[in-house]
Amino acid sequence: MKNTAKNILLGLVLAALCVPMQAAAASPEASISPKRMADTLYTVILAHRTTYTELIVNRLSNVEEVIEVSEHWQDEQALLLPSQMFRATAELVQKENDLGFSYSLLSLWPVNSKNNAKTDIEKKGLQYIVDKKGENFYGEETLGDKKYFTAVYPDVAVSKACISCHNKHKDSPKKDFKLNNVMGGIVIRIPVDTK
């Protein structure tokens, strides 16, 4: 084999060896973008929301009819509404973690005033997902002395039950939701200036 060919071969072998070494060396420093982090959390949160709605609430209350689902679940020994389940877990996550991230199910027309948009970015994001149907909203905000990446994902009226319950609820400020309307959004907030 000629020297040049030998050198090329050696170079290729070294390059092949170096790739996994570099990957291994880089792993402790590996990072994830805030957007990817938010999208990842959203995937998990949505899977839990859907599973609770389909496999617990729909199955036990509508199909097998063994237990009711009710907003007043404590008094009526019933299942929590999916949105109440969502808020209960979100509040627990916020209380129990010191990573600084949080999530919530908010709306511009909330039944429960606790689910009102509070920050400018939340309001902007909720309006954006209503105006640009099918899109998510991504933004940044500073709260106190901390910077956050804030993502808002649409929560859509996928069934008649969503709109009929909200439209006739005494505390709902909006009474004309239609099927497939964006009723609110899942807001995920991730701190960006901490390690």
Ligand code: HEC
């Ligand atoms: C049986 C009544 C009922 C049904 C069905 C229902 N909701 Fe709700 N929804 C509520 C109540 C009550 C709340 C307030 C829960 C709380 O205390 O946080 C709520 C909260 C929400 C919120 C947070 C903002 C707010 O209004 O407080 C969104 C967004 C929402 N629901 C969307 C939906 C969607 C989408 C569906 C269908 C997949 C749905 N809801 C089905 C009663 C209902």
